[in-house]
Amino acid sequence: MEQKVKQLNEKGKQASEKRKESIKRMREEMRKKTEGGNLSATRLGFVRTLMENRQITVKEMSERIGITPQMMSYIFNVNDDCTLDVLYRMMNEMNIDCSVSYELPAPKKQKNAANYEFGGDVIVGKRNILPDYVQNVPADARLRFLADTMKETELNLVEFSDKVGIFRQAFRRFFKKDDIKISQICDIANALGAKIHWQLNEIK
Numbered sequence: 001m002e003q004k005v006k007q008l009n010e011k012g013k014q015a016s017e018k019r020k021e022s023i024k025r026m027r028e029e030m031r032k033k034t035e036g037g038n039l040s041a042t043r044l045g046f047v048r049t050l051m052e053n054r055q056i057t058v059k060e061m062s063e064r065i066g067i068t069p070q071m072m073s074y075i076f077n078v079n080d081d082c083t084l085d086v087l088y089r090m091m092n093e094m095n096i097d098c099s100v101s102y103e104l105p106a107p108k109k110q111k112n113a114a115n116y117e118f119g120g121d122v123i124v125g126k127r128n129i130l131p132d133y134v135q136n137v138p139a140d141a142r143l144r145f146l147a148d149t150m151k152e153t154e155l156n157l158v159e160f161s162d163k164v165g166i167f168r169q170a171f172r173r174f175f176k177k178d179d180i181k182i183s184q185i186c187d188i189a190n191a192l193g194a195k196i197h198w199q200l201n202e203i204k
Contacts, residue, residue: 043080043182047087050094065089081183084142095203100185102149103195129156133175142178146188153192164191 051061062072065086075082084100091098130150134157137147150160161168164187174180189196 043186044076044082044087047090048076050096051090054094056094061090061093064093081181083179083181084185085179087182088142091200092203097199097201097203099145099199101145101197101199102189102192103197104149104152105193130160131157131172133172137175143175143180146174146180146185149188149192149194164188 051058056064058072058076059069062069067086075086088098134147134150137144141147150157153160153163155163157168157171161171166184166188174184185196188194
């Protein structure tokens with residue numbers, strides 16, 4: 001009996017180590033893909049790999065997070081994109097805590113101390129006029145990282161939306177739903193010359 005318990009414990013440890021190694025590989029894969037703001041053509045490849053390592057099929061995952069198998073197949077095989085909400089739900093089903101943040105390039109000071117250059121645009125002074133739905137995002141909101149980035153650029157909403165090529169009305173929708181597509185996260189990063197940092201941590 002003791003021998004069986006030891007064997008089961010050993011198998012459990014090996015499985016845990018395998019999961020940790022898998023997450024480590026995924027972190028490195030995502031770091032390489034997001035270097036310079038890019039997430040390659042296989043944006044969700046790391047999710048599929050994590051599912052395969054845990055022997056979770058697309059059909060099983062779709063049932064767990066409450067969407068149709070057809071939609072899940074479209075997400076992985078056709079669109080290669082999903083919302084942050086769907087991504088986090090999939091990660092949660094695999095006992096992985098997932099979060100995202102941007103790393104902006106350092107702004108370049110102009111000769112006039114009141115002016116600075118950000119991503120090729122010269123901004124006069126600090127005119128960070130952002131609406132309340134950006135200024136007052138809760139600390140635990142999914143899009144807190146986006147709100148923090150918008151504040152950090154010190155651009156107003158019109159300037160920021162023009163910079164990233166997204167209608168400013170869309171930002172109200174993003175923050176109201178507290179959700180955004182992975183592809184849009186990447187588009188914003190590319191426009192700002194920012195790096196995307198994905199954090200994957202196994203939930204104990």
